[in-house]
Amino acid sequence: MDPLVLFLRHASMSFKTWMEYKYAFFTNQFVQFFTYGTNYLGIWILFDKFDSMKGWSFYEVVFLYSLNLLTYGLSGFFFWSPMKQLGYMVQHGDFDSILIRPMNPFFHMIARNFNTSFFVNIVMAGIVFGICFNRLGIAWSPANIFWLVIFIFGAFLVQCSMFIFGGSLSFWVVNSSPFINTFIYGIRHFVDYPISVYDTVIRALLTFVVPYAFVNFYPAAYFLNKSDDMLFFPALQYATPLVGVILFLLAYKVWSIGIRRYESTGS
């Protein structure tokens, strides 16, 4: 059968499952709303007291944070559950059942495991992002819309890659969950704020080693004209899509090596 048709069948199956658990669906949405609403509240608290953060205003920091949250939500929708469950499945041998299906294991893992808790992140971040776009007086010109779509796609790929890198560690270590947590609940928090607040070493790490800065800082630098804001090279503000694609290919490579390793150990 056509892989795309299979993928869509799986997706519609997941959708039916959520509809069976309406109560869980809505409580999840509420909890996510509360958590990420709290984070916006935090930015408001800081800017109620202080005027600017290294030249970034309240709406600029909210813009930055929303871009992170939006693309995190999008990537979490696809990758949070499969990558979090992978460790357990490898340990218990359940992953074998994925390998014997007539479908690429990567897409199969995604298709059977969409995580709907991220709906509210995506909607909330999208709305707030739109408000910031207007508040900051960024024109909805064709060029800006083009770059916006490209940047969001690139940032989405960067966020996905972090999930895949962390999850693929399951093929090497017993419990990969702490590593994923370090990425998404540790290092990712660096880019909740403009990276120009950190010293050069941390900025370089976030640009060249764990390139979270491409999720929001560099795209925001393009829209907010921050090109003098201590970027390593001004051209980096356009690099998000390229970084995203390269990182994603790399992550997929690591995943493939991991699967081959899993097969060779046999259990």
Add this chain to the structure above:
Amino acid sequence: MRLYLEFVKNAILANSTYRVNLFIRLLNRIIELFIFASIWKALYSGAAETTSNMGVISLNDMIMYSIISSGISVFISNNLISDISDKIRTGQIALDMIKPINFKAWQLCNVIGTNISGILLELVPVLVIGGLAFGFRVPEWKYLILFFISLAGGIAINFLITYILGILGFWFLEVSHFERLLQDLVKVFSGAWFPIWFFPKVLIGVSGYLPFKYIYFAPVSIYLSKVSIPGALSILVQQLIWIAVLFLIGEVLWRKGTAKLVIQGG
């Protein structure tokens, strides 16, 4: 008593076993510390101090605030809520109840044991790395003693709140949502994230009705000597009142919960 000491010892050993988890938690704390130190520097933007509704706050105060609250967080994170609610859901609680021990005291021993192992494996590294990177200062002895007492009070308040949420498992199948909500409330209103002295008036008002500020904010502001000695003593009294109230709520809920408990099968 000897029995409970054994429980404490067990918890110390259990917590020290999961080295990777420990290391990752430590790493996340260090990352957070660097983030906070950097954003305070950026927000102060060259100024050495700023005014707040609790007097003048210097940049050094804020960095010290971040280090101390990161240290306190070692004692605040625990698995009590999921541990207790899992016991209730699986029926394990019935076996625990027929043991000749006090369930709450046993859970407290687990938390104390986890905290003791955290001192060496998590607290000391955070303080050493934070101190080397940003400097460290110790208040005069009176404040230091009051700080340790209020820290113990804060840990007790946190223990009682998480215990209460755990035994809500008698009524709700799934308490993990409450746990998430609690974490968010604690994050804002305990001052773990941003100190309450920088809060807008509305939120200061709200935080006054909640017990959370006694977990982080009160001990740290005593450490930084931002309250007078009588002020610190009145904080300790308020902590005691909250401990008494939460203790009573916990006892009532435990009685009602165990009274309605029916274990299927088993």
